[in-house]
Amino acid sequence: xxxxxxxxxxxxxxxxxxxxxxxxxxxxxxxxxxxxxxxxxxxxxxxxxxxxxxxxxxxxxxxxxxxxxxxxxxxxxxxxxxxxxxxxxxxxxxxxxxxxxxxxxxxxxxxxxxxxxxxxxxxxxxxxxxxxxxxxxxxxxxxxxxxxxxxxxxxxxxxxxxxxxxxxxxxxxxxxxxxxxxxxxxxxxxxxxxxxxxxxxxxxxxxxxxxxxxxxxxxxxxxxxxxxxxxxxxxxxxxxxxxxxxxxxxxxxxxxxxxxxxxxxxxxxxxxxxxxxxxxxxxxxxx
Amino acid sequence: xxxxxxxxxxxxxxxxxxxxxxxxxxxxxxxxxxxxxxxxxxxxxxxxxxxxxxxxxxxxxxxxxxxxxxxxxxxxxxxxxxxxxxxxxxxxxxxxxxxxxxxxxxxxxxxxxxxxxxxx
Ligand code: SF4
Ligand code: SF4
Numbered sequence: 124x125x126x127x128x129x130x131x132x133x134x135x136x137x138x139x140x141x142x143x144x145x146x147x148x149x150x151x152x153x154x155x156x157x158x159x160x161x162x163x164x165x166x167x168x169x170x171x172x173x174x175x176x177x178x179x180x181x182x183x184x185x186x187x188x189x190x191x192x193x194x195x196x197x198x199x200x201x202x203x204x205x206x207x208x209x210x211x212x213x214x215x216x217x218x219x220x221x222x223x224x225x226x227x228x229x230x231x232x233x234x235x236x237x238x239x240x241x242x243x244x245x246x247x248x249x250x251x252x253x254x255x256x257x258x259x260x261x262x263x264x265x266x267x268x269x270x271x272x273x274x275x276x277x278x279x280x281x282x283x284x285x286x287x288x289x290x291x292x293x294x295x296x297x298x299x300x301x302x303x304x305x306x307x308x309x310x311x312x313x314x315x316x317x318x319x320x321x322x323x324x325x326x327x328x329x330x331x332x333x334x335x336x337x338x339x340x341x342x343x344x345x346x347x348x349x350x351x352x353x354x355x356x357x358x359x360x361x362x363x364x365x366x367x368x369x370x371x372x373x374x375x376x377x378x379x380x381x382x383x384x385x386x387x388x389x390x391x392x393x394x395x396x397x398x399x400x401x402x403x404x405x406x407x408x409x410x
Numbered sequence: 411x412x413x414x415x416x417x418x419x420x421x422x423x424x425x426x427x428x429x430x431x432x433x434x435x436x437x438x439x440x441x442x443x444x445x446x447x448x449x450x451x452x453x454x455x456x457x458x459x460x461x462x463x464x465x466x467x468x469x470x471x472x473x474x475x476x477x478x479x480x481x482x483x484x485x486x487x488x489x490x491x492x493x494x495x496x497x498x499x500x501x502x503x504x505x506x507x508x509x510x511x512x513x514x515x516x517x518x519x520x521x522x523x524x525x526x527x528x529x530x
Contacts, residue, residue, distance in 0.1 A: 196464075202457025205464050207489045214482055217457045 125276075126396060127302035129287040129295060129326075130309065131318020133160065136338035136362065137308045139372055141286040142166045143379045143389040144306075144396075145251050150281035153251050156272055156298040157288045158241060158258040158265035166377050169246025169253040176242050177256075177271045180220045180235040186210055188232035195224035195233060216264070241268040243275055252279055269297045291325045299326065304400035305333035306359065311345035319347050323356070334359040334399055336392070357399060360392045411439050412471040413509065415502060416462075421446060423500045428479045429459040436469050437506055459483035467492060475505055478519035494520075 128141040142163050145153035155161040184195075189210055196206040203217035204224060211224075215238075225233040241258040256272040258265040265288065276283055287298040299305055305326045309319040319335065326333045334357035337348055341364045351358050362368070368385070371378045378385040415424055416431030425431035429451055436445045447469070451461035459480035466474060467490045474487060475495045487494055494517035497505050508514050 200454075202451075202454060202461040202464075205460050205486045205489075207467065207486060208491075212486075212489060214457070214460055214485075217460065217482070 124304070124397070124400065125283040125285060125302045126304050126306060126400075127285040127287050127299040127331075128306045128308060129299065129322050130289055130307065131291070131315075131321045133157075133289040135289075135308050135310050135315065135318070136336075137289070138163050138166075138286055139368075139378070140306065140308050140336055140338070140362075140392075141284050142377055143385065144393055145282075145284040146249075146377050146379050147386060147390045147393055148282045148284075149250060151251050152276055152279045152281050152283045153253050154272060154276050154283055154285045155253070155255040156265075156269050156294070157286055158256040158268045158272075158294065159288065161255045161257055161286075163286050164244065164246070164253055164255045165375050166372075167246075167248035167251060167253045168375075169244075169248045172244060172246040174242050174244050175271065175275070176239050177268045178237040178239045179218075179267050180222065181215055181218055181238045182213060182222075182225050182233045183236055184211055184213065185232045185234070188230045189228075190230050190232075192229060194227050194229065198223055198227055220267075241265070243268065243271050245275060252281070254279075265294045266297050269294060273297075273301060291321050295322075295325065296329070299329060299331060302331060304396060305331045306396060307333055307335045308338055309335055309347040310339055311337065311341065311343070311347055313346050316346040316350055319350060323354070332400060333357070334396065337361045339364045359395050359399070360388075362388075411473070412469065413437050413439060413473045413475060413506075414466045414469060414471045415475045415497070415505060416449070417446070417502060422502060424475075424477060424497050424502060424505055426477050428474075428476045429462040429483060431462070434462075434466060434469075435502060436471060439506070439510060457482070460486055463487055463490075473509070474517075475509055475514060476517065478521060479517060481520060481522050484517075484520045 130137040145151045155163040191209045196204045196211050201219050203214050204211045244255040246253050254275050256268040258268050288294045307322050309315050335351050336359050340361045379389050415435045416428045417433050417435050418425040433446050451458040454461050459482045463483040463486035473493045475497050477497050495514040496517045
């Protein structure tokens with residue numbers, strides 16, 4: 124089973140939930156798809172680490188061979204090529220490595236070369252396997268890195284907890300594609316509500332069963348909670364605002380390894396998720 | 411000298427966005443001749459800024475007058491030797507007049523590009 128944990132922005136407790144859920148399971152794979160800023164491994168401090176590079180083929184243009192026919196520029200539907208002063212110029216970040224331009228060039232002026240754009244780190248920490256996608260800085264799209272992360276994940280057994288990138292861009296879609304259940308983490312503020320709405324729309328678009336974890340709950344009004352009630356969304360758990368929990372996290376420790384009460388809390392949450400996922404799967408089958 | 415301005419559906423006002431503007435006004439400041447061209451990038455999934463910039467440079471303009479511009483498009487313009495000026499008015503006529511009097515400053519409002527599939 125694959126559980127994706129997501130939120131509209133960083134710092135909502137998404138990693139906290141993902142890390143602790145993975146740790147309470149008996150056999151699990153914590154999968155970090157937040158490739159621009161992967162930090163789950165800072166908590167797990169994995170050992171027996173191995174790396175795998177991720178590369179992408181990028182066209183290179185030989186201006187001496189190029190006749191300036193513009194075929195490549197007009198072909199590229201990602202607009203990764205611009206035609207400036209009679210020659211094509213590549214905007215690497217927009218290139219999707221389709222290979223079309225190299226294939227079409229009548230002068231064979233375009234060749235493809237492999238460019239490393241990131242890596243996947245795999246390691247272990249007690250009962251948890253940790254897979255971390257790391258995107259080189261300055262790269263626009265982490266999608267190829269996430270695909271490689273998913274390939275590594277599919278070679279492993281156990282419960283997968285996927286720590287998704289914040290937001291709702293293509294990297295998030297890539298991360299939840301294979302998920303059986305999505306856990307949305309939301310903060311109790313107006314801004315948190317806005318982010319929750321955004322990710323709710325995304326998971327609904329993908330027809331994923333999902334539930335919400337309300338984080339940093341206090342006695343005060345919680346716009347995110349009211350939203351869930353209005354929209355009849357499943358509330359999986361309420362994590363209270365807790366100074367000690369915050370300290371455990373900022374010290375890079377894992378709450379469920381520190382305190383039995385948190386262990387119990389997250390074990391119960393995991394239980395609820397598994398039941399919800401099963402229940403949801405059944406209702407889907409009946410349709 | 412030929413200049414370009416992104417314009418909105420009214421065809422009389424400057425569009426607040428460059429890459430997603432519906433049309434471009436191509437104005438010849440020597441002859442006073444104005445033409446309006448479609449921006450094919452409005453319907454493009456990714457790289458709208460580059461496609462829009464391409465459309466403009468293919469018109470052989472020397473300057474772009476715009477309220478803002480994305481990073482990628484700005485790079486295309488820089489490579490093509492096109493100068494970017496910051497518009498201050500919504501009116502096309504005022505904008506062209508201000509440009510001719512040399513009153514427009516260089517564009518400061520260059521924002522980072524969004525990757526193909528929408529914002530983060
Ligand atoms: S490989 Fe494909 S996406 Fe990349 S520049 Fe060539 S045509 Fe465009
Ligand atoms: S298709 Fe080849 S020859 Fe034509 S512009 Fe592109 S690189 Fe140059």
